[in-house]
Amino acid sequence: MPSQLLELYxxxxxxxxxxxxxxxxxxxxxxxxxxxxxxxxxSYEPGQFLMVxxxxxxxxxxxxxxxxxxxxxxxxxxxxxxxxxxxxHDMHKGxxxxxxxxxxRPFPMASLVGRDLLFVAxxxxxxxxxxxxxxxxxxxxxxxxxxxxxxxxxxxxxxxxDLQAWGQRDNVSCQLxxxxxxxxxxxxxxxxxxxxxxxxxxxxxxxxxLCGPPMMIRAVLGQLADRGFADQDxxxxxxxxxxxxxxxxxxxxMDDKLVCKDxxxxxxxxxxxLNVMELQG
Amino acid sequence: xxxxYILKKDHLQPFLRKLKKSHQxxxxxxxxxxxxxxxxxxxxxxxxxxxxxxxxxxxxxxxxPQQEVLFTYHNPARDSYYFETVADESAPTLYFGVxxxxxxxxxxxxxxxxxxxxxxxxxxxxxNNILVGLNCNEPFANCFCNATRNGPFIDxxxxxxxxxxxxxxxxxxxxxxxxxxxxxxRQFFAEAAESDVKAQYQAFLEARxxxxxxxxxxxxxxxxxxxxxxxxxxxxxSMRCQDCGGCAYICPTCTCFTIRDQPISDSDxxxxxxxDACTFSGFTLMAGDHNPVDRQMRxxxxxxxxxxxxxxxxxxxxxxxxxxxxxxxxxxxxxxVRFINMTCCGNI
Ligand SMILES: Cc1cc2nc3c(=O)[nH]c(=O)nc-3n(C[C@H](O)[C@H](O)[C@H](O)COP(=O)(O)OP(=O)(O)OC[C@H]3O[C@@H](n4cnc5c(N)ncnc54)[C@H](O)[C@@H]3O)c2cc1C
Ligand code: SF4
Numbered sequence: 001m002p003s004q005l006l007e008l009y010x011x012x013x014x015x016x017x018x019x020x021x022x023x024x025x026x027x028x029x030x031x032x033x034x035x036x037x038x039x040x041x042x043s044y045e046p047g048q049f050l051m052v053x054x055x056x057x058x059x060x061x062x063x064x065x066x067x068x069x070x071x072x073x074x075x076x077x078x079x080x081x082x083x084x085x086x087x088x089h090d091m092h093k094g095x096x097x098x099x100x101x102x103x104x105r106p107f108p109m110a111s112l113v114g115r116d117l118l119f120v121a122x123x124x125x126x127x128x129x130x131x132x133x134x135x136x137x138x139x140x141x142x143x144x145x146x147x148x149x150x151x152x153x154x155x156x157x158x159x160x161x162d163l164q165a166w167g168q169r170d171n172v173s174c175q176l177x178x179x180x181x182x183x184x185x186x187x188x189x190x191x192x193x194x195x196x197x198x199x200x201x202x203x204x205x206x207x208x209x210l211c212g213p214p215m216m217i218r219a220v221l222g223q224l225a226d227r228g229f230a231d232q233d234x235x236x237x238x239x240x241x242x243x244x245x246x247x248x249x250x251x252x253x254m255d256d257k258l259v260c261k262d263x264x265x266x267x268x269x270x271x272x273x274l275n276v277m278e279l280q281g
Numbered sequence: 282x283x284x285x286y287i288l289k290k291d292h293l294q295p296f297l298r299k300l301k302k303s304h305q306x307x308x309x310x311x312x313x314x315x316x317x318x319x320x321x322x323x324x325x326x327x328x329x330x331x332x333x334x335x336x337x338x339x340x341x342x343x344x345x346p347q348q349e350v351l352f353t354y355h356n357p358a359r360d361s362y363y364f365e366t367v368a369d370e371s372a373p374t375l376y377f378g379v380x381x382x383x384x385x386x387x388x389x390x391x392x393x394x395x396x397x398x399x400x401x402x403x404x405x406x407x408x409n410n411i412l413v414g415l416n417c418n419e420p421f422a423n424c425f426c427n428a429t430r431n432g433p434f435i436d437x438x439x440x441x442x443x444x445x446x447x448x449x450x451x452x453x454x455x456x457x458x459x460x461x462x463x464x465x466x467r468q469f470f471a472e473a474a475e476s477d478v479k480a481q482y483q484a485f486l487e488a489r490x491x492x493x494x495x496x497x498x499x500x501x502x503x504x505x506x507x508x509x510x511x512x513x514x515x516x517x518x519s520m521r522c523q524d525c526g527g528c529a530y531i532c533p534t535c536t537c538f539t540i541r542d543q544p545i546s547d548s549d550x551x552x553x554x555x556x557d558a559c560t561f562s563g564f565t566l567m568a569g570d571h572n573p574v575d576r577q578m579r580x581x582x583x584x585x586x587x588x589x590x591x592x593x594x595x596x597x598x599x600x601x602x603x604x605x606x607x608x609x610x611x612x613x614x615x616x617x618v619r620f621i622n623m624t625c626c627g628n629i
Contacts, residue, residue, distance in 0.1 A: 008401055009351045009540070009552070013362050055356035056550055058542045081568035096362040240573060241565045243540045247397030249557075250537045251564065253583070256591035261397055277573040 008246060011053045011098035012038055017073055018093055022158035026124055027089055028065060028077040034096065044068050045106035046131035047237065047265045051245045052076065053098040054091075057084035061242045061260070064102060065127040067134035074099075077127040077158070103245045104264050107132050107209065107235060115207045116143045118199070120192055120220050122150045122212025126159050128237055128264075129211050133166065146199055147174040150192040150216065154178050154185040173199075193219045203228040210236045214278045221268060221279070231269035238263045238271075238278065285473040285481075286452040288443070292469045293450070298325055299466055300375050304411060307343060308377040309336040319343070319376075332378050332445070335421045339383045339533030339604065340376060344390060344406045347530075348555040351402065351540070356548050364552075369402060373409035379439070381432035382424070382604035384414050386533030388438050389600050393536045402554075411458065414439040418484050420492050423605025425618065428498040431602050433488040444481045451481045494605070496618055497625040498589070502599060504624055505590040514623045515582045522560065522581045522615045528607040529558035529584070534600045537564070559584050585620050 018030040033039035044064055051059045066075035078085050091097065117136065119129050126149055133147065147166055151157045157176060167174040175195050177188040188195060208229055210220050217236060224234055240252035240259040252259035255274045271279060288296065297306060310320040311331040319336045322328055356362045394403035417433035426432030435442065440459035443450040451473055454460050463470050504510050529535040539557040544550040557564060560580040566572050574583060592600040607616040
């Protein structure tokens with residue numbers, strides 16, 4: 001059998017180059033494949049994800065949070081959630097884990113060109129959007145970019161270095177909010193929807209990209225609809241239990257779609273054809 | 282007219298003996314408990330190939346084992362993590378006595394395992410095998426392949442297809458390999474007479490009239506597509522389903538699997554894939570106890586929608602092949618026939 005075939009489920013070893021502690025729950029792992037040739041040839045698009053293997057822990061899907069413009073390493077930003085992600089948090093620079101991918105349908109980057117962009121994220125949800133934002137900035141996106149980011153508390157704010165860098169750009173407005181303030185916090189308190197309420201947007205010229213907990217998604221979708229955003233201009237990502245990531249095991253089914261292959265990126269227009277929990281209740 | 286041949290029943294054993302020289306043989310065998318199961322046959326003289334009863338298992342496990350090692354992993358030090366593929370030892374195999382439902386199920390599995398990506402383990406087992414089918418002159422008690430439209434006779438997918446004509450089989454081939462087999466072992470085959478072909482057609486007509494179950498599958502498919510299945514049906518089904526997974530395991534077209542690590546020592550282990558069932562509550566469970574599907578209420582609904590709605594939408598045909606095995610196995614009374622009847626006739 002050709003070796004490419006045999007490798008469908010076979011991950012490739014990758015070494016941790018650096019661990020960035022984003023907050024107490026999220027770490028960003030900077031990784032490079034151990035095989036230099038493979039590492040050089042590795043490419044992906046914003047919105048795609050990798051299946052991460054950790055010894056004895058199986059695999060978990062994690063979005064790539066870096067931009068493909070910067071070659072040589074990939075970033076995975078991981079929130080502690082269970083067995084594998086906890087084990088990852090115990091890993092350090094020099095340790096080796098394994099990756100396969102990239103998988104999934106990426107964000108429609110070409111359709112973002114020439115449009116105003118609105119990014120709304122909650123918690124770890126900023127990870128895949130970080131890839132999009134940094135790609136847009138690196139490729140000279142000229143129109144306005146609004147980034148709204150919600151965290152539980154000020155100490156939960158992740159990706160601080162990025163947020164700071166984005167805020168310094170002329171065409172970027174980066175606004176943060178927290179559910180609960182802590183001493184020293186003089187920023188906004190409340191849901192991202194409150195921030196959104198204060199934004200001036202041109203719905204017909206804007207693409208909105210959202211990623212975060214279902215509650216947040218629902219609330220933001222409602223507001224965007226009220227403000228006249230068309231369903232095809234609202235783009236989000238779906239999360240489902242996943243095992244094979246290549247469209248066979250069916251764990252990530254959403255009606256006749258599979259998140260690993262047809263997603264994880266979907267427009268609201270596409271999601272409305274399906275019976276998905278995130279849009280209900 | 283495609284070429285058709287006659288294989289006398291007296292010639293079957295010698296013919297299989299010849300093919301067995303180059304192929305492992307799997308056929309329905311009745312064991313000493315009276316159970317008929319597709320079984321690997323070592324010695325043809327010591328077994329009773331049973332073509333009168335429906336095999337209790339399908340061919341699923343031969344192509345997609347209940348549990349199989351994808352590869353081994355090794356982690357001797359924190360900076361070393363590598364993988365080794367495991368050679369698939371399965372030999373070229375002759376599957377004999379495959380009913381149209383199981384043949385159709387295999388064709389469905391081809392789509393699942395080879396369309397979105399080419400699953401190496403499945404592909405390896407699917408290559409180099411010979412499929413010899415058997416049309417059903419006598420549908421069994423729970424069969425409804427007439428409703429799923431893949432039986433009781435089939436005319437594609439096989440290498441050779443047999444129809445029982447009393448003291449002889451009518452033999453057809455679909456793929457070139459079937460033709461090669463006939464040419465290689467020409468001494469066993471005579472050309473079929475027109476009367477044989479007529480007898481086959483007669484057997485087909487009679488078989489079609491012998492189904493005991495009335496299953497309004499098309500109607501159920503339509504109701505699902507139009508979202509007209511009463512909520513009470515789903516309630517009743519989910520209340521009675523015992524979440525045992527029996528239907529999914531026995532089903533020749535249920536192919537969902539999980540993948541997990543099985544440690545062998547501190548530093549080594551196997552990555553294993555194993556059958557899973559979409560009716561299990563853990564199937565869609567995500568970290569933090571978050572489940573996008575209300576399993577208690579919706580697990581069994583997802584299963585039926587997958588087979589009769591989503592697969593129809595995608596591939597234009599349901600992925601139930603009407604073998605009736607789940608009817609036999611479901612002690613909760615929530616098998617697919619029950620669902621269809623509840624939906625279409627209000628029968629509970
Ligand atoms: C497309 C996609 C992108 C994702 N991107 C990120 C990301 O960038 N950062 C991040 O922190 N998390 C991300 N997640 C969620 C992440 O996959 C889960 O938190 C992780 O699988 C939990 O694994 P665990 O072993 O720690 O938890 P456990 O609860 O022990 O999970 C056991 C196994 O169940 C499956 N599983 C459990 N929860 C999920 C889940 N939410 N999604 C998919 N499979 C699951 C996995 O196979 C996992 O190994 C993403 C999920 C998807 C589907
Ligand atoms: S379902 Fe059809 S093909 Fe299968 S055993 Fe019954 S009659 Fe034969």
